[in-house]
Amino acid sequence: MIEVRWHGRGGQGGFTAARLLGLAAALLEGRHALAFPSFGPERRGAPVLGFTRIDDHKISDRSAVTDCDYVVVLDETLMNPQIAAGLRPHGKIVVNTATPEKYFDLAGGHEIVAVDATSLAQKILGRPITNTAMLGALVAASGIVRLESVIEGIQQEMKPNLARNNVEVCRRAFELGNGGTQ
Amino acid sequence: MTRPKLQPFLRPKHIDQIPCGTCFNAGHLVDANAGWRTDTPVLDQSLCTGCLQCYLLCPEGVIFRAESGLLIDYDFCKGCGICAHECKAKAITMRKGGL
Amino acid sequence: MTHAHKAFASGNEAVAMGVRLARPHVIAAYPITPQTTVVERLAEMVEDGSLRCEYLHVESEHSALSAAMGASAVGARTFTATSSQGLLYMVECLHYASGGRFPIVMMNANRALALPWNIYNDQRDSLSQLDSGWIQIYVEDAQEALDMIIQAYAIAEHPRVLTPVMVNLDGFVLTHTYELVDVPSQQSVDEFLPPFQTSNKMDLDAPTNMGFTATPADYMEFKYQQHRAMVDAAEVIVNTDRAFGTNFGRNYGGLVDSYRSGDAEFILLTLGSVTGTARVVVDQLRAEGHRVGLVKIRYMRPFPARELAALTRRAKAVGVLEKNISPGYEGTVFTNVNSALAQAGSSPLVLNFVAGLGGRDIAKADIARMFEQLAAGAENPPDERVIFVTLQVAVAPEALVRYADEGL
Numbered sequence: 001m002i003e004v005r006w007h008g009r010g011g012q013g014g015f016t017a018a019r020l021l022g023l024a025a026a027l028l029e030g031r032h033a034l035a036f037p038s039f040g041p042e043r044r045g046a047p048v049l050g051f052t053r054i055d056d057h058k059i060s061d062r063s064a065v066t067d068c069d070y071v072v073v074l075d076e077t078l079m080n081p082q083i084a085a086g087l088r089p090h091g092k093i094v095v096n097t098a099t100p101e102k103y104f105d106l107a108g109g110h111e112i113v114a115v116d117a118t119s120l121a122q123k124i125l126g127r128p129i130t131n132t133a134m135l136g137a138l139v140a141a142s143g144i145v146r147l148e149s150v151i152e153g154i155q156q157e158m159k160p161n162l163a164r165n166n167v168e169v170c171r172r173a174f175e176l177g178n179g180g181t182q
Numbered sequence: 183m184t185r186p187k188l189q190p191f192l193r194p195k196h197i198d199q200i201p202c203g204t205c206f207n208a209g210h211l212v213d214a215n216a217g218w219r220t221d222t223p224v225l226d227q228s229l230c231t232g233c234l235q236c237y238l239l240c241p242e243g244v245i246f247r248a249e250s251g252l253l254i255d256y257d258f259c260k261g262c263g264i265c266a267h268e269c270k271a272k273a274i275t276m277r278k279g280g281l
Numbered sequence: 282m283t284h285a286h287k288a289f290a291s292g293n294e295a296v297a298m299g300v301r302l303a304r305p306h307v308i309a310a311y312p313i314t315p316q317t318t319v320v321e322r323l324a325e326m327v328e329d330g331s332l333r334c335e336y337l338h339v340e341s342e343h344s345a346l347s348a349a350m351g352a353s354a355v356g357a358r359t360f361t362a363t364s365s366q367g368l369l370y371m372v373e374c375l376h377y378a379s380g381g382r383f384p385i386v387m388m389n390a391n392r393a394l395a396l397p398w399n400i401y402n403d404q405r406d407s408l409s410q411l412d413s414g415w416i417q418i419y420v421e422d423a424q425e426a427l428d429m430i431i432q433a434y435a436i437a438e439h440p441r442v443l444t445p446v447m448v449n450l451d452g453f454v455l456t457h458t459y460e461l462v463d464v465p466s467q468q469s470v471d472e473f474l475p476p477f478q479t480s481n482k483m484d485l486d487a488p489t490n491m492g493f494t495a496t497p498a499d500y501m502e503f504k505y506q507q508h509r510a511m512v513d514a515a516e517v518i519v520n521t522d523r524a525f526g527t528n529f530g531r532n533y534g535g536l537v538d539s540y541r542s543g544d545a546e547f548i549l550l551t552l553g554s555v556t557g558t559a560r561v562v563v564d565q566l567r568a569e570g571h572r573v574g575l576v577k578i579r580y581m582r583p584f585p586a587r588e589l590a591a592l593t594r595r596a597k598a599v600g601v602l603e604k605n606i607s608p609g610y611e612g613t614v615f616t617n618v619n620s621a622l623a624q625a626g627s628s629p630l631v632l633n634f635v636a637g638l639g640g641r642d643i644a645k646a647d648i649a650r651m652f653e654q655l656a657a658g659a660e661n662p663p664d665e666r667v668i669f670v671t672l673q674v675a676v677a678p679e680a681l682v683r684y685a686d687e688g689l
Contacts, residue, residue, distance in 0.1 A: 009218075019289070019459050022289060022459055022460075023289040023459070026289050026460070027287055027289045032460075032461060033289070033459075033461070034458055034459065034460050035289075035459040035460075036457060036459065037457060059460075059557075060556075060558065060560045060561050061557060061558050061561045061645065062454050062455075062458075062554045062555065062557045062558045063642055063644045063645055064642040064644070066644070075220070077220050077279070077280055194673075194674050195675060196674050196675050196676075197674050197675070197676045200674065203396065204396045204397045204398075
């Protein structure tokens with residue numbers, strides 16, 4: 001089983017990314033997934049968590065995600081000394097930042113995959129909504145689903161105009177996550 | 183001005199330390215909201231005219247009067263930017279980051 | 282018109298899809314966290330034309346169920362949904378609906394009850410209403426939620442039953458968690474679930490009196506009749522589940538479902554989503570050589586007394602895991618289980634594990650610990666059979682002396 005923890009702020013679409021990842025794996029790749037938000041009253045700006053579990057067989061475990069394989073941080077202002085809590089030894093942190101070096105000491109020895117998703121989203125979407133970009137970055141960092149599955153999921157879930165731009169953002173972030181240049 | 187104090191929450195260790203029936207001492211807060219902030223207001227005292235509009239309009243009530251002028255309680259400021267937007271003297275600017 | 286397809290949906294969305302397939306005539310709804318997305322989705326479906334029914338916005342849960350009853354009283358198939366405080370607000374209507382024999386189906390999102398105020402999952406809301414005369418189902422995942430909405434109408438409307446049905450989903454854990462579901466086609470559901478027909482309704486061609494008084498001379502007979510219908514419902518439930526399996530390829534075992542309990546020494550009884558977590562623990566412990574198993578109680582009313590007695594007959598110890606406590610005594614599920622086992626002359630040790638209140642997580646390690654306690658208890662039965670799991674404070678008197686200096 002693969003477990004992903006998403007860190008975002010209310011209104012940034014962090015849970016949508018968690019859900020799209022699950023959708024890609026379960027609906028489009030014939031595997032199984034659970035996607036759920038941190039539960040509680042949320043307001044714009046408040047830190048929120050999302051979770052995705054992916055496995056090849058049905059997932060029965062309904063307990064909270066405590067340990068995970070990937071941590072995705074949609075907003076670098078959320079980086080803090082506990083950001084890597086529960087991240088398994090070979091886990092990676094995927095961060096939306098142009099300056100990853102600032103966070104090496106917070107990474108607890110884990111690999112950081114950095115993508116400046118905000119600039120990318122601002123350029124392609126015209127708004128700093130980074131969820132689909134970070135989804136692309138996670139796919140690059142982890143390979144847990146195919147990029148095509150995520151793209152198909154975006155096209156399925158969003159209206160055509162929105163989907164087109166989000167697919168482009170996702171693809172670009174994927175390329176950057178794989179070591180491409182901004 | 184009476185302001186709520188930030189007092190760390192000590193987890194109860196024994197059942198008798200749990201309040202009876204949801205009633206407990208007031209007048210303090212246990213969590214700072216500073217983590218919500220992406221931009222931070224900074225007040226330039228030299229430009230401030232003391233009109234108190236920011237103090238009146240702040241939705242969180244974190245701007246308060248002190249001897250040295252108006253101050254912002256950064257433990258509870260959420261960075262909404264209303265004070266900067268409303269200040270006619272342009273004494274408040276929003277800086278990037280949580281400060 | 283829905284064609285069979287797969288969807289990645291939340292428990293609430295699955296319920297809404299199930300309701301649409303069941304073709305209700307009237308939905309009366311009042312929103313409450315964590316049920317809200319059910320009634321929002323249904324409103325969207327009515328607006329986009331994929332669900333053709335009357336949708337009533339009412340100003341409270343009491344009105345929601347009252348409206349559903351009014352509609353049912355003219356022969357309409359109806360649906361409503363609620364949770365915790367809303368369920369309790371409509372309690373007198375619960376009894377009205379069951380006494381009036383209106384086959385309403387209601388989804389309840391299991392959520393903790395104030396005070397303290399808490400919106401997270403536990404089961405005290407529905408378990409506190411076991412005596413309301415409603416059939417009560419507890420589902421384990423979104424697929425079961427969707428399927429049981431369809432089965433619920435078949436059961437509720439059966440002429441030998443004519444009893445309202447409450448389908449319970451764990452709040453947030455199921456309602457807001459997205460997972461894969463198979464959505465059946467409208468055609469297959471139409472074949473399984475015939476249109477609602479009843480003589481228990483107002484009808485200009487055959488006028489009836491409804492909702493009348495019964496004096497001490499007659500009231501008891503009505504209650505006996507209602508009780509018998511609920512008892513008879515057990516057979517309808519089993520047959521409906523079997524037929525569902527034939528039509529849709531999925532069935533759930535009837536009143537209970539057991540997992541590796543056949544030769545188990547220690548068995549855990551569970552309700553709802555925690556069953557899934559418990560299955561994982563059973564597998565882990567079995568791999569280590571422990572003979573453990575679980576029985577999922579799917580229906581709390583009618584209560585599967587015979588089934589539970591039979592399935593636990595050879596166990597050394599049985600644990601009842603519930604997100605519930607009846608303050609001052611024990612968990613309600615525990616009470617029901619003990620009565621069933623006592624009447625069957627069965628006597629394994631039974632322990633009550635009270636966990637998950639107010640949304641506290643139940644970890645796999647917590648469940649493993651429960652099996653350890655069952656094993657220990659089988660050797661040395663503890664005096665205290667009601668065990669609050671995962672409390673974060675000491676409760677023993679001696680401990681207070683140690684902590685007296687550490688004020689809040």
